[in-house]
Amino acid sequence: MRVHQTGTVSLVILLAVLAAPIAAQPPLLSSSAPGAFGVRYLADRAVVTYTVEQPAGGAAEDFALRVRLPEKVRWGFLGRESIPADQLGWEDGLAVVRVPYGSGRLHLGWAGEACLPPEGADIPIFLGDRRVGSLRARFDLEGMQASGEAPEVGPGFVTPRVELAQQLDPSAVSLTVGDDAVRRWRRTTGGLEGRAAMPIAASPRLSLQVSAEGLNESPIARIVFPEVKPATEVVRIADDAAPEGVLVEAEAFTNATGTPPRVEPGSHLGTSGDACVFTFIGDGSTLGWKVRVPESGLWDLYLRVSQGDVGAWRVVEVDGKVPEGLELVQLPGTGGWGHAEGEWWIVRVTGNEGGAAPLQLDAGEHTVRMTGVLTTHLNLDYLLLAKHE
């Protein structure tokens, strides 16, 4: 058998992890026919790709590939077909195998069991103990990627979990829910749990990535949203029923981070102070206000909002802390963005029956901060703090 040296074959070395000095060794790959090749080494195998055209007039249907391995070849696959042991040669540290002309992918293993990544898998999604959907997973030699939607889940506040089908380093697992990725996990019995609850939209998009070599099945048994704490709903108050209180114009914010909100006097219809904040976006952007209450006691937060979509969600902080129930406040769609009559609504955020408790505030200055989540816009005219009745 004639073996071409590297000078006559196009060798593409993607990755070589062999420790021995290259100079003292035969080439990583040689072929009895010229063509294009790639060889890549993982912990248990070399993966060879080739494209070799059959010589014009040549009678042979296959040719020989020689691939350097750190130990004797023990198993092989051509495409998804297992190569019988008697067709795997071993000469001078090289696996020798005859393969058909054309394009192919060869796995040559020296350790572990013969295995290929699966062609695909379904990863169930559970809401509590009820299966609501699944992600379709694809595999490659570095791991698994799965994506899809989590129907019936959210909106609300949730700490996602993944149940493991095999041992995994938690840092190998990344789950993106909507726009937020969970990469830091707490180990639980049989799985991993996000370290903090996160706001999620209705039926959020999920994307799961696992970095692990040599997978032969999904290492994730299921994705579980154990309990979704619903967003706290607000109560609309008739315009003429708004209470007296301490009014802070939204446009008088004292602190802003993220996407800058817009304020243009006269931009919208019938606003207090002839201005409002608009394009306050739910991308993690924040707005903060200072508010001074004249006396200690229970106060309720009201907002005047317009929202031309299905609604908007905000996290509300008071004096740097998120009061119980304000982790995710759901503000309603008001039928428009505040350019027409009836599109501005006054809503009560705290002190509603079954909702967030009134705020216990001492006399003096406080800060209120809102963080936009779930990529929704909100227009805000003012905040109002009124004594809880």
Ligand SMILES: [Ca+2]
């Ligand atoms: Ca205003």
